[in-house]
Amino acid sequence: MFRGALQGDIGETPNMFGAIVDQSGTLFGVWAPDHREAEVVVTGKGSFSLSPQGKGYFAGHVPGVTAGDRYMFRLDGGAPVPDLASRWQPDGNDGPSVVVSDSFKWTDGDWPGPSASDEVIYELHIGTFTPEGTWPGALEKLEALKALGVTIVQVMPIGTFKGAFGWGYDTTLPYAPFAPYGSPDDMRRFVDTAHALGIAVILDVVYNHVGLGDHFRAYGEQFFTKRHESEWGASFNYDDYENGASAVRDFIVGNAVYWIEAFHVDGLRLDAVQAMIDDSDEHVVAAITRAVRTAAAPRTAYMVVENQPQERLMIERPEQGGMGVDAMYSDDFQHAVRVAATGHNDFYYRDYLGTPQELISALKYGFLYQGQRSDMRDAAYGTYNLDTPAQRFVHFLENHDQVANSATGARLGALMAPARLRAITALLLLGPQTPCLFQGQEFASSNPFLYFFGIDGEEAESVATGRRQSVSNFPSVVDPVMQNLLARPDDRSTFVRSKLDWAEAESNAPILALHRDLLQMRREDPSFSQTSERRIDGAVLGDAALVIRVTTHDPSGHRLLLINLGRDHNMGVTAEPLLAPPPGHRWMPYWSSEHPDYGGAGRRPMDAAAYWILPADCTLVLKPQA
Template identity: 50%
Template sequence: MSAAARPGRLPVGAEITTEGVHFRVWAPRARLVEVVLDDGGLAVALAPRPGGYHDGVAEAATRGTRYRFRLDGGPLLPDPASRFQPEGPHGASAVVDPSTFPWTDDGWRGVGLKGQVLYEMHVGTFTREGTWEAAARELPELARAGITVIELMPVADFPGRFGWGYDGVDLFAPTRLYGEPDDFRRFVDRAHTLGLGVILDVVYNHLGPDGNYLKEFSGDYFTDRYPNDWGEAINFDGEGSGPVREFVLANAAHWIEEYHLDGLRLDATQQIYDASPEHILAALSRRVRAAAGGRATLLIAENEPQDVRVVRSLEAGGYGLDAVWNDDFHHAAVVALTGLTAAYYSDYRGTAQEFVSVMKRGFLYQGQRYRWQKKRRGTSTVGLPPATFVTFIQNHDQIANSARGHRRHLLTSPGRYKAMTALMLLGPGTPLLFQGQEFGASAPFLYFADHKPELARLVRRGRAEFLRQFPALAAPEMQKQLPDPADPATFEHSKLDLSERERHTEAYALHRDLLALRREE
């Protein structure tokens, strides 16, 4: 074994070389860092490098080798930049060689924003099997229906048997629950063959509460200087933030390079805090475009306060993303469809004028006072093209923010639902459908998360408290009836029955015909 330095392509992680596997990790406070191979327990001391990095080559390691790091003689730890965790976040990491996959998409030029129809997919519930392989079999039908871009919910690995993915802890490792890394690549390759783009929802505002080992390597990954709704904020601008920024930028680029993804959807960007001269989102925009090597890429933000800086150009002082989710359209649509006016729907009326304004200007709120939050909401959208705003009447959050996770078509009249669907699919915004919406799926979409018992109890309580903002769900008798996120049945009930495409022919034909009209006109 050798501890000689090698220029790995990623700033940290395991890279296969002609001499073995090169390991590099950032552990600025450790004096002795070893990589320990599971096969025989062989260990090699990594050489310290400037900036708190340690690296070296393990000649006995190869593709598939399981390994962990050990800091100053302490416990064995998984790699912060592991490309695969076969036994989950608490297990050993596995060496992956991304260069061996036989891609067939050489002629694929990527996807831009214009003309796209997005389709939000949770791989674990999209099919009964809940795997990449099973989902790939359904891609031809999605293409025939008029979908152009698959927007995958997060896949960074997380503990447990099921989850939404927003509590991921291994940012470089697609979860073992859906298959192996090459199964993910095969899914993307198949999509490109069919003319479908694929983008991935990524979470750079926090990491999950279980299986997150980053602080074992450095406390500088996180900061307590900013509030965060889900845990500790990631440190993009404080002491020691340089390697943290590089870690996240490399992660974004690696999805584009190693998985041929066409872009990213960035979760809750309002809680990505950065006072640096260049905001991390602007730096990410540059890095992703560079990683694509000339392919078109699509970057979409979720931003609850509706701050258009995320989509203003880099030259205009913005962050250079392409589109942003339009909650105003959704909230007005729900009021019009269902009459619900509680909680964050209370400042919407669902009137024709609201929809005229949203179609013309993107956001309905552009600095007006939002009584629900007791502050101003939104920013001016002047100069932004209509396609910048992603419009939807269903998404994973909003369906689950109810007692039973019912789809919108079950909560309104057929006429109203058809009219709102037509407005969304034929309007000037970029439409997004949630899985199953195109055929009127009967399956609910509930909040599910498989955690250890104590954490599961806290999650269950937190979910109930969140839903209390809706008076109809605040009563004790209703709270008792809320589905348990940790119950496997909650997960199973959320799985689609794809045979409903044949049974719900009217709903399916409506969506196909409207998308054909959008495409042709």
């Protein structure tokens, strides 16, 4: 080991982060505004001082350092720390960083990118999606997702975090793909293969807080805001420009661009953007979206947000003061359908009754709460979105939060009868909004999806206590017996139990066939396309029955969706004009959730011009015949 002087031209790159390898060595850059000196310590090759570049930046080119070399930064002679912009951390959150080459033989040159319409999203967690819990393991399942009808895979956060396993939302080193999932090139092969199959890949990223065990403070407190408070702890400084906000924004926006350029990722799902507090002229969400689209060009990019206040400005154009994203997730649809299907509306479900009218309104307007009072919040909730196009909303029945926010992490198949599950699945997959499936939903996975975080010590106890308190907001979880049954997040068995059992794709083939057929109908029938000129309307038929009418210019394109989540419904009295067929046509059966191929009880004969019964827990699709 030796302490050497830097050689070579560092160029005009004072605001670069991380290690960039070239033919003669590696350029290192770091922002450490609290420090006067910075050096890079390269394993087996020595320590090298980095040159001050002004405004807290240090940089330098080290000849002979190549891909695979390990390094750490030392600031003001202190203990070595990982690079905040590390490209790989094979020894974990606290280990040395690794120089990584972005060279990869891509085969996706003709890939155009995703569309803003007619997409089908599939959310997965790499660690539990397959028994292996790796990128290569997930790659082997891409053919199955293609056959299902998926067009966008949304991957839960993969930035490095503390611990051996976790959901990923406690990201500490956002540029480094979590090593247990595989190498950076394993991730690239996954994306490249997905593109070859016509599937886009977007990443779930966390820019609203940093996770336990972060190293940001070792570099500078200026990374964090002192102006705003976040419910999850330290939040990034996006708007205090006298204290480094420009550098922080460069770091975060640069991370978003890195995934697009170095991994050919097709966009991002931004987590809880309401906690990305920013009073800048250009909000950081808008800056990220703009940068991602620029980096992806000429390919298209798909940007979607989780936004609890349900703010319309998220999808408005930047020139109108909006963020310019493509879509927003809507919890309202999931909450209303879950209450309708299970009958329970405690804790945050108490704002929903699960009535047929709620389901109709969710399909017509996306958000149910658009500025009226929420009982849970005891305040107005949501913003006006009555005229927002359907493709601007993403609807779902399950996601990581809504499955795990319970005592047992039970999937929907464990909470209701199979017939009811089939009926609500049709409502999701044929609804006008963009549908999203959660891993294993397509074959009614029976394994739970629990909250897991593989840390130890006092931090593990703190996380377990916080999780117990959170789910205890559901009254039934207060039961002492249930308290004793709650899975510990730090227990490896909690993580293992959450892995999918792919044998169920065969044993539960009927429900898988239902998903495939519905997505094929959505894909091939223009009446269900978000790009068609259609009108969506609906009406209540009974206590648990409703009709959704799709109206097009061409009478042959009209469709009726009849949903009944209650007892057999008498269709003898039908004083509802939406049930009327187009002139010169009559309604004919098109699809039924009770088809025997799906495990149903069989399709009852029906004649819409006569007395007939809409079966219990059933969805029917009718189309006109001249």
